[in-house]
Amino acid sequence: MKYNPKTIEKKWQKHWYDSDCFEAKDFGEKPKYYALVEFPYPSGTGMHVGHIRAYTSLEVVSRKRRMEGYNVLFPIGFDAFGLPTENYAMQEKIHPRKVTDQNIEIFTDQLKRAGFSFDFSRMVDTTDKDYYKWTQWIFVQLFKNNLAYRHKTTVNFCPDCKVVLSNEESQGGKCDRCGESVVQKEKDVWFLKITEYAERLLKGLEELETLPRIKTEQKNWIGKSIGAEIRFGIADSNESLNVFTTRPDTLFGSTFMVIAPEHPLLEKESDKIENAKALKEYQKRAAQKTEFERTELQKDKSGLKLEGIEALHPLTGEKMPVFVADYVMMDYGTGAIMAVPGHDERDYEFAKTHGLSIVEVIEGGDIEKEAFTDVETGTLVNSDFLNGLDVQDAIDAMIDHLVKHDLGKKAVNYKMKDWAFNRQRYWGEPIPIVHCEDCGMVAVDEEDLPVTLPDIEDFAPNEEGESPLANIESFVHTTCPKCGRNAKRETDTMPQWAGSSWYFLRYIDPNNDKELANYHKLKYWLNVDWYNGGMEHVTRHVIYSRFWHQFLYDIGVVPTKEPYKKRTAQ
Template identity: 65%
Template structure:
């Protein structure tokens, strides 16, 4: 007799479901096991083989744990806000809600057919009002505690998707969604202050059992460095040009400085600068380039010397020319650097091109040929001369800087705060009201969820405004604080908002009182 796979599997899958054998008990005396897989984005194409592969490992472990007598929580849900669904809605005119429901139904059917032992009573969908109510609640808690703030900034902007993207979503200067080239645009941006957690994230890596290369990726992304902040004075002005360096030991080798073209001191001392026109022209050129293009190591070095501003080396007293160049970014560190061409490749290339002095302060290389980045004995460095160990030279320099009051030891991170708003419809509305009198006012907790209004046209407005900005009944509201006329924030949160806490919701997915019972 021929074995009928489809019928046999269906028979047992129905039996499993009826018996509730994959159901995790809320309370139980059994030992606990929580198997968490990354929940899928339900796309129109249905599941792909990568989903099966990703979920099969923990499927095996979860089944084993059940047989070993554990109370197993092995849940699944759907990370369903986001651009692909919205773009599909723009193209077809079908509401993202409908598209999402259809895709979730298809995914659910497929996941069941594969035979995964998920607890289907705990399914979460990040786009459901009873779920995103708590995403908004978390946002407001973070706002209350200063972890959410708003600022104007140059952002990565995809002109095709008409959306602001994080650095993580625009790697290589391309949009992660449509692969168009990213441009830089000045926008109001909501940020999550994730940099506050940089050290905690680093320390936490010691406690988790990740693969070494995964840990290394995290470490590099956080990019913690130790060094010093140094204040260079500007000749003839009561002003400091502040920089950060990981190599304060090379301070005697500084022969020029570089500011980001957008540095605020340029505007402040515009009347002292004799070549402002040339600087303006250069800055305009930079505005057309992406961050990726600007900071690539191998590209030809460009820049303009600032005529009329001169820095003074705080330890040697030497006068140092200042340039603007696109490889220094305003968003990183202090937006200015000290350049030590003898011991840094990028500074070396720049110095060669502009005919700037190159002073060796660490012995060991041949600086007539190339920069020397290795260790060696300090030379041409006054009180550091003769020191052979980098660490000792750095400590000594920092001590001198602190004594002279021109600098101090410091820490920097590569990681930046998270640009957390999108000009799109299919996301959680940011629950903030803008009042002319009161400023930014949170929507009262009792009024959550702040629901997405029903709309017909999902296309973003010109200039990249959220489609919500076109809905007067949504935009115009009363200020929760003073009762006056006010306007709602029309940006929404990125897809990652709901997927940052779903693992907590699985524990208690139906709770209306809090995001999950303590």
């Protein structure tokens, strides 16, 4: 008989899906096995070959485990909030809800035609209000535990699309979508305090079974460095500049300082600054650049010397010139750096350009010619009480000295910043917060969740770059959950990473309307035994979801400290 895929495959697929043979059994007698793949974004074009590739390896593992006698949970769902759907909806004048439903139907059909052995009875959709109710619930818990806060920051804004863009979406200062020049806009935005979990996110990696490369990527992303925070005084002033450095041993080689154009010192000491006009110009230019341009693109690390302000070297008391340069970012470390031109290429070039002194403090190079940067080891010179010590001992000795003389302290710094948790668009989870004139920011009562998206026709953000929800009076006006007076709803929505930060928990109990998932079911199925996904998600998504999971563990919602036992990348 000739193999006819149209009839034979259909016949058996129908048999599989009708007989529920891929359904996982809660509390089954057999040993459990939880295999997880990254759920797709249901785009209008349907599945592509990349999806098939991404799901096939664990498809094979799941089928093998079933044959080996395991009770296998191999679920699928849809990560369906986000811009592509919203933009398509705006273009075609169809509601994003409708677009999403259509796309999910297409995807589900295609997944079944490919013969995947997913448990379709546990399908989740992050845009379903019964799902995002719990995404909002988690946000409320984060808020109540002081892990969600608002903070003024500058954001990349496209005046044409009227949308706040990430650094990745605004490279070269142009909007990714329309090519318009991006401007910098000051805005109050939501953050999640992921930095509070930095240490635990690092520690949890020890138990994760994974390729060394995956661990390294996460470690680098978190970017822990140990060093010292050192205080530099300002001449004829009570102000000071704090600097974080991993190399306090090179302090005697520091000959000038560089601060970010947004540094608060500039405001505090403004009446002393003699070249205020030039400074204003410089700040204005810097404000138009994106972070990416300031830190990555810019080859020429120029800066503006502050006239009228000098720093004091904490050990020698010598006066040091202070420069303002836009490659120093206020959000990283302290927004100020001590320059050590003898041992840093950028500082060396800078010192040469501005005729500043260059001091060798670690022996071995020729600083007449170039910076000597091979300083992981080495011996200290020109450094008073550190002379003759090797680098490691010198670091310890310097920290001791700083602490003893109240000039600084031992400090840890992380490259990872708090998670900017907001979008000013319609198609996302509404942030469940109410702004009350008397009570401030108040979380929506848990029994009033979900805060659902109003059914509207116009999804365009307004001129201020506020979410379209801000234009909906009936959505905005509400009462304060605390005092009952008139109040306004938050109109920002959550970023796309929200729903995917806990979806693997919902698969375990997808229809629960009392809690995000039953604790005993979680206890039965967790941890995820094997999670396979894209290398590009190893940092953000995997770290974000580990953070939420660790937090949910802390408040007693999940029984395990970490979500995943093993993570691989296809």
